[in-house]
Amino acid sequence: MDKKKLLIYTLLILVSLVWAGSFIAVRLIHQEISPINLGFLRFFIATPIMVVILFLKKKKTRIPFKEILPLSVLGLTGVTLLYTLQFIGISYTTASTSSVLINTNVIFIVVLSSLFLKEKFTLKKTLGITISFFGAIIVLLAQISNEYITFKGTFLIGCIFVILSAICWAVYSIMGKKLLLRYDSFTITTYSFVLGTIFFLPIVFPEIINVIYSISIIGWVVTLYLSLFCSVFAYLAWYYVLAKNEAGRSAVFLNLIPLFTIILSFFIGEVPTGFFLIGAMLIIYGVYLVQKN
Numbered sequence: 001m002d003k004k005k006l007l008i009y010t011l012l013i014l015v016s017l018v019w020a021g022s023f024i025a026v027r028l029i030h031q032e033i034s035p036i037n038l039g040f041l042r043f044f045i046a047t048p049i050m051v052v053i054l055f056l057k058k059k060k061t062r063i064p065f066k067e068i069l070p071l072s073v074l075g076l077t078g079v080t081l082l083y084t085l086q087f088i089g090i091s092y093t094t095a096s097t098s099s100v101l102i103n104t105n106v107i108f109i110v111v112l113s114s115l116f117l118k119e120k121f122t123l124k125k126t127l128g129i130t131i132s133f134f135g136a137i138i139v140l141l142a143q144i145s146n147e148y149i150t151f152k153g154t155f156l157i158g159c160i161f162v163i164l165s166a167i168c169w170a171v172y173s174i175m176g177k178k179l180l181l182r183y184d185s186f187t188i189t190t191y192s193f194v195l196g197t198i199f200f201l202p203i204v205f206p207e208i209i210n211v212i213y214s215i216s217i218i219g220w221v222v223t224l225y226l227s228l229f230c231s232v233f234a235y236l237a238w239y240y241v242l243a244k245n246e247a248g249r250s251a252v253f254l255n256l257i258p259l260f261t262i263i264l265s266f267f268i269g270e271v272p273t274g275f276f277l278i279g280a281m282l283i284i285y286g287v288y289l290v291q292k293n
Contacts, residue, residue, distance in 0.1 A: 008245050011237045012253035020260035022230045023095035025222045026087050027268055032219050035087030037211045040200035041223050043079055046231035047193040053236070054190045063183060063191060070175055071191050072199075078172035079196020085165035092158025094270050099261035100139055100280045101162045103254075106287045107132050108170035116174060128289030135282025142275035186239050193231075255284045 026038065033041070054061055063071065090098045107129050113119040140159060172192075179188050204211075215223070241250050258280055262272055272280075 004244070008241055011241050012250060013256065015234045015237050015241075016253055016256040017260050018229050018234045020099060020257045020264060022226055023090055023099045023261045024264045024268055025225050026090040027095045029219050029222045030087070030091035032216060033211065033223070035091060036084050036200070037204055037208060038087055038223065038226070039080070039083040040197065040204045040208065041212075042083065042226040042231060043193055043197040043200070045224065045227035047197045049232050050190045050193050050235070054187060057186065060184060061187060063187070067179065070179060072195055073175050074172055074179070074188065074192040075195025076199055077168045077175070078192045080199040082165050082168040082172065085161045085168060089158045089160075089162030089165060092154050093162065094265065095268065096258070096262045096265040096270055096272050096276070096280075097139060097159065098162045099258040100283055101136060101159060102166050103258050103283055103287055104132060104136060104163065105166035105169040106290055108167050109173050110290050112170050112174045117177065124292065125290050128286040130286070131289065132283045132286030135279045135286060138279030138282065139276055142273050142279055185242070189235060252288065255288055258284060
């Protein structure tokens with residue numbers, strides 16, 4: 001293996017590991033910082049850094065005002081709603097369950113693509129979606145029966161929030177696909193970060209000032225991890241990889257996220273059952289089949 005491929009594969013594994021760690025991070029402080037405030041702080045810190053990097057990269061930074069509506073949809077679905085729903089879901093479920101269920105976003109992307117972009121719906125995609133669907137059912141049933149989950153109703157609500165966040169990412173991906181035909185992906189992402197952060201403001205203001213002063217050291221460590229590593233480093237590394245490697249080959253590595261999360265979840269006392277692992281593997285395999293098309 002040459003040095004270029006080694007660097008690409010190393011970055012892909014690191015990105016998957018960093019994003020897997022985000023589920024653990026949110027679980028660690030979900031009782032200290034509300035999901036909405038955590039989502040806002042994550043992007044309040046990350047967005048200015050992304051803006052500076054965008055200008056330093058000397059990409060085409062100006063986008064016509066006529067694109068404000070689709071960009072606003074991207075900011076809402078890819079930042080504000082996505083992470084609010086995801087963080088709420090993680091706080092009500094477990095890190096491993098959330099990471100597995102969020103992986104279903106690929107399924108929703110395929111479905112929406114066939115409906116709105118008229119992309120071909122193949123037999124292999126149908127098989128992948130079906131396998132993932134049954135995997136999700138097994139994951140839910142396995143976790144509900146797990147002895148450390150005591151609030152079953154709340155757990156199910158959390159699962160619904162995670163799935164809704166997966167749908168948000170699918171909408172973001174479909175809406176962004178048309179814009180990516182005209183503008184650079186990093187530029188689009190940065191604009192989404194800016195608008196998504198702005199959309200948080202009416203919700204978090206004015207309590208966010210008191211929240212900032214009350215955050216513990218661990219809370220700040222987690223917040224900075226989500227901002228600097230999950231939002232800045234991971235996105236930069238991801239776009240670098242996409243520029244050097246095939247998108248399909250790169251996307252397959254994202255299936256490592258739930259696997260890494262399951263492993264990391266042992267450190268916070270989450271012990272997955274055998275049935276959960278079977279369901280998780282079915283979802284991952286189903287997603288893999290979909291991505292192979």
